[in-house]
Amino acid sequence: MADETTNQGIPEPEGAVDLIETEFEIGQDNVEGSVGPFGFDVHNPVFAVSAAAIIVFVAYALLAPEQAGSFFGWLRPALTSSFDWFFLWAANIFVIFCLLLVVTPWGSVRLGGQDATPDYGYAGWFAMLFAAGMGIGLMFFGVLEPVYYFATPWGDAPLGVVRPFAEDGTLIPENIDAARQMALAATSFHWALHPWAIYAVVALALALFTYNKGLPLSIRSAFYPIFGERVWGWVGHVIDILAVFATLFGLATSLGLGAQQANAGLDFVYGIPVSTTVQVILIIGITCLALFSVVRGLDGGVKLLSEINMIIAIILLAFVLIAAGPATILTEFGEGLVGYLREVIPLSNPHGREDTGFLQGWTAFYWAWWISWSPFVGMFIARVSRGRTVREFIICVLLIPSLVCLFWMAVFGGAAIEQVIADPAGSAVKAQVIDAYKPELSLFAMLGSLPFASITSTVGIILVIVFFVTSSDSGSLVIDTITAGGKVDAPMPQRVFWCTFEGLVAIALLIGGGLSSLQAMVISTGLPFTVILLLMCVAIFKGLKTEPR
Amino acid sequence: MFNRIMVPVDLAHVDKLTRSLTVAGDMASHYGASLCFVAVGSSAPGPTGRTPAEFGDTLAAFADAQGRQRGVSATSLPILAHDPAADLNHALLKAVKDTGADLVIMASHVPGIADYLLSSHGGHLAAHAGVSVMLIREG
Numbered sequence: 001m002a003d004e005t006t007n008q009g010i011p012e013p014e015g016a017v018d019l020i021e022t023e024f025e026i027g028q029d030n031v032e033g034s035v036g037p038f039g040f041d042v043h044n045p046v047f048a049v050s051a052a053a054i055i056v057f058v059a060y061a062l063l064a065p066e067q068a069g070s071f072f073g074w075l076r077p078a079l080t081s082s083f084d085w086f087f088l089w090a091a092n093i094f095v096i097f098c099l100l101l102v103v104t105p106w107g108s109v110r111l112g113g114q115d116a117t118p119d120y121g122y123a124g125w126f127a128m129l130f131a132a133g134m135g136i137g138l139m140f141f142g143v144l145e146p147v148y149y150f151a152t153p154w155g156d157a158p159l160g161v162v163r164p165f166a167e168d169g170t171l172i173p174e175n176i177d178a179a180r181q182m183a184l185a186a187t188s189f190h191w192a193l194h195p196w197a198i199y200a201v202v203a204l205a206l207a208l209f210t211y212n213k214g215l216p217l218s219i220r221s222a223f224y225p226i227f228g229e230r231v232w233g234w235v236g237h238v239i240d241i242l243a244v245f246a247t248l249f250g251l252a253t254s255l256g257l258g259a260q261q262a263n264a265g266l267d268f269v270y271g272i273p274v275s276t277t278v279q280v281i282l283i284i285g286i287t288c289l290a291l292f293s294v295v296r297g298l299d300g301g302v303k304l305l306s307e308i309n310m311i312i313a314i315i316l317l318a319f320v321l322i323a324a325g326p327a328t329i330l331t332e333f334g335e336g337l338v339g340y341l342r343e344v345i346p347l348s349n350p351h352g353r354e355d356t357g358f359l360q361g362w363t364a365f366y367w368a369w370w371i372s373w374s375p376f377v378g379m380f381i382a383r384v385s386r387g388r389t390v391r392e393f394i395i396c397v398l399l400i401p402s403l404v405c406l407f408w409m410a411v412f413g414g415a416a417i418e419q420v421i422a423d424p425a426g427s428a429v430k431a432q433v434i435d436a437y438k439p440e441l442s443l444f445a446m447l448g449s450l451p452f453a454s455i456t457s458t459v460g461i462i463l464v465i466v467f468f469v470t471s472s473d474s475g476s477l478v479i480d481t482i483t484a485g486g487k488v489d490a491p492m493p494q495r496v497f498w499c500t501f502e503g504l505v506a507i508a509l510l511i512g513g514g515l516s517s518l519q520a521m522v523i524s525t526g527l528p529f530t531v532i533l534l535l536m537c538v539a540i541f542k543g544l545k546t547e548p549r
Numbered sequence: 550m551f552n553r554i555m556v557p558v559d560l561a562h563v564d565k566l567t568r569s570l571t572v573a574g575d576m577a578s579h580y581g582a583s584l585c586f587v588a589v590g591s592s593a594p595g596p597t598g599r600t601p602a603e604f605g606d607t608l609a610a611f612a613d614a615q616g617r618q619r620g621v622s623a624t625s626l627p628i629l630a631h632d633p634a635a636d637l638n639h640a641l642l643k644a645v646k647d648t649g650a651d652l653v654i655m656a657s658h659v660p661g662i663a664d665y666l667l668s669s670h671g672g673h674l675a676a677h678a679g680v681s682v683m684l685i686r687e688g
Contacts, residue, residue, distance in 0.1 A: 019599060027561070027596040037663035112592065113600065119592065119631055211592065214599030295667070297635020384631075386592050477632075488591045489633035492667050 015114030016548040019214040020224060024232045026216045030485050038493035043485035046237055050244040050483055051501070057249070057521070058505055061514030069517040076368075076520035077360070079527050084364035088350035090530045091367045094197040097537050098394050101204075101544075107391030108549040111204075112211040118387035122396075123310075124303050128384050129401060131306035131470035133199060133377030135313070136258065138191075138408050139464050144442040145190070146413025147433045149183035149358075151420060156357025158186035159346060164421075171424050177335075180417050184336030185343045187409045190363065192340065192402035194348075195370040198533065200397045202378025203385060205536040207393070208543045211386050216486020219243045219375055219532075225542040226535055239532065240482050243375035246525040248498070250373055251475045252505035253519035258468050259283045259510065261440035262461060268444050269457040280507055286465060287503030290472035294495050298384070302473050309466045316459055317411055323450040324415035332414035333407055340406065368526030371533060379481070380474045383488075390544070416446040472502060551582045551681075555650035557641055557670075560588050560597040560607055569656035569685035574619030576654065576683075583622035585648045586612040589640045591633050601629055638673040645678050657684040 032041045042048075061068045080087065101107055110116055120128070130138075149158055151165060161182040162175040205222035215221035220236030227235050259279040266272040293301030321329050353359050385393055416429045424430065428445035432438045447456045476499035483498070484490035509515045556573045558566060577584050590597065590604040598604030605627040616623030626648055630636035645653060657671035664672070675682040 017600065025596060026594055026599070037661040116592075210594060211600075214594045214603075217593045295635065298632035300635065383593070486593070487595060488593045489595065492634050493663070495634075 015110070015116060017113040017212045017214070018546045018548065019212075020209075022215070022224070022232075023229065024215075027485055027487055029232070030487070039491040040494055041487065041490045042483055042494065043240075046240045046244065046485070047483040049237070050241050050248075050479075053241065053245055054248055054501075054505065057245075057518065058508055058514075061509060061518050062512040065513045065517070068514055072517040072520040072524065075524050076365075079524055080364040080368055081356075081360040083527060084360050085350040087364045087367040087371070087526070087530060088348060088359075090371075090534055091194045091198060092348050093537065094201050094533065095193050095398075097540075098197045098200050098204075098398050101540075102391050102394050105549060106544040106547075107394070108389055109208075109212070109544055109547045110387070110389045110549075111207045111393065112386040114548060116211070116387040120303070120384050124307060125384060125396070126400070127306035127310040128303055128474070129381060129397065130313075130404070131302075131309055131467065132380045132474040133373055133471070134191075134195070134401075134405070135309065135467035136254065136464065136471060138313075138405070138412075139443060139460065139467060140261070140439070141187075141191075142408055142412035142443065143416045143429065143446045144433055144439045145187045146183045146409060147416045147420060147429055147442065149186050150179050150417050151430060151434045153434065154357065156355065156361055158182050158189075158355060158358045158362075159343065159353075160355045165424065169424060171421065176421060180332070180421075181335050181339040182343065183417065184332060184410055184413055185339030186347060186358070186362075187413055188336055188340040188406045189344060189347045190366045191405040191409060193344070193398065194367065196398045196401050196405075198367075198370045198374050199377050199381060200394060201533055201536055201540070202374045203381035203397060204390065204393060205540050205543075206379055206382035207385050208390075208540060208547075210382065210486075212547055213543060217379070217383065217488060218482050218486040219379065221486070222536050222539050225539045242525065242528065243379075244479050244482050246372050246522055246529070247376040247475055247479055248502055248505065249518055249522045250376065251472060252502045253509065253515050253522060255283060255286065255468060255472065255502065256506040256510045256515040257519065258464070259286070259506070260515075262464055264438070264440040265444050265457070265461050265464070268441050268448075269454065269461065276511060279510055282465075283503055283506050283510065286468045286472060287499060287506075289466075289469045290476065290503075291496060291499050293469060293473040294476045294499050295492060298477065302470065302477065303384075305466060305473070306470050309463065309470060312459060312463055312466070316456065316463065317408060319452075319456060320415050320447075320450065321411050324411070324418060328418060329411050329414045332417075333410035336410045336414070337406060365523070368523045368530075371526040371529045372522050372524075374529065374533065376475055376478050379478045383477070383481075412443070412446065415450070416442070419446060419449050472499060476502065551576065551580045551652040553585060553648060553650045554582050554652045554654055555585050555587055555645060555648050557587045557589075557644070557653070557655050557674075558608075558611070560590075560604075560611065561595075563611065565687055566656050568687055569654060570615065572683070572685050573654040574615070574621060576652070577619065577621040582652070583624065584612070584615065584619075585650060586615065586623065586625045587628065587641065587644045587648065588625075589628045589630050589633050589637050591631070592629050601627070604629075637670050638677075641670065641674050642677055645674075645680055651680050653678060653680060653682045655682065655684055656687045659686055 031044045164175045164179040209221040210217045259282040419427045420430045432441040432445040479498045480495040608625045608627045612623045612625035671684040
């Protein structure tokens, strides 16, 4: 009879956690219904206000393109140059905070309860970490950034390091080693500990307050220790709306600009003409793939695609390593690592610097950019990180990806710098990165000087496109969850809506103009989010204190 | 004819399951079968449980109440999926095997144009499960 009721589905107890007692019931502010044949279950007012705000900003950029361009074109550099010290100190705090968590007893707290088991194995987990928030950047900046720092003649060399070229374009042999090491160290600085610490803070805060405290999977939940029950009201609405807004515009503008870059790559490799039509077709194609992936879900779509992409990326990495000479590249990796460890503190210090071109134009810009992406990437990482201890989480989200990025930059950047040194006047990389400054062609210029260029360039283009797909599908999942009030099982048409909406925004801005100005706006949201992230550190500290370990 | 009837339920919408729950209870009484209530949830907090254990408790309490109300034996099987909205079909097919059920009774909506784009869960189960599947239109 009824007393035979058993509980067979959960294989083992999840162990003790310190649930937060709250009056709030998940989904209590949601509105359910249907539009035509499609059901929905959305948070009121986060869904409606987010969607409306996005439409208003798209309309502004389309109707007053010059005003939008000049305003956001002024705002972004104004913020990164006025608040460079703030961005740099905040990022330093995030790194120190994360490293402290590894060595303190709080590192033993397990996300999801003491007996929770990891949702994903290491391979799938790492693949998703990179695919969501960084893969596309590694493709774009892997060659560009090291070569730029190595050879920049525009006075924005990192820490004012010596220039390897004389004014007549000839090499100055005694300066090469120092310039190369600094180029790799400075690139690593932007891709190793600091960005991953930014992501780790957001991800850890969300995972802790979701899996251990029982609050909905939404950005606002991390602020419960600070705002208490008010977090379910307008304070929380604003935080969540800002996150949706930054995520959607971040993805849509990257997709639009990415389509232009992919088009430039296709032109360079295959002679496919650069035109709006080609770019719109690319956006539609990427959006369709993302739709397919997002409907297949986290395991059947996003994870699978991320794993495929990781394998292709490793093959490309191995090829460049072998083709460019493993001995040379591994030496550069070692030098880059030593340079990074030596320069990381001087590069992290915002005070008394004379290299403002680098400090404000690159470092502060990067920090604002990473931070504006952190709600999206952090939330996605949180979604897939249940079952790890805090220590394991930090090691795997902060230290291992940092090493991977250091290695990636040493291989792609190192190979490209070697090409520049070998043939300063004729190298395609220098021609594209410095002489013509066409950053979107830097990767293809480097690959073009290695064997099997047509094959590797094609692989490069496929990687770029699939990384856009994996960003787009994981972003749609994140936006859908936030706008459904933290529910992860909202009706499927909702995530189809957000994924399609992202493609439409990208197409509208591509045709009407405004991609660059709205991307500048997104990066500007890095400033308020920096404050939000600092508060998250406080919340994590408070949350971990009461957690059983 | 039937020994174990699997009844997939959406715990957040049990108010919409009146007909299917009645039919399941009647069939269980008629054949002397036991009911096994199955629900698919996520490890993230949701309206029906803030932890996986709470989700399991909610389902167990529901099964218990149904068993008492209908005077039949009732068990429960909570399933955790990484992405419930996408993994539901696969999870339910697996649950048919795990529960050892020989009949599935499941609520289903009246099909509309959206079913051409995203197939219904009941339809998918009927198409792929090795056991009998009875779909009850709830309106």
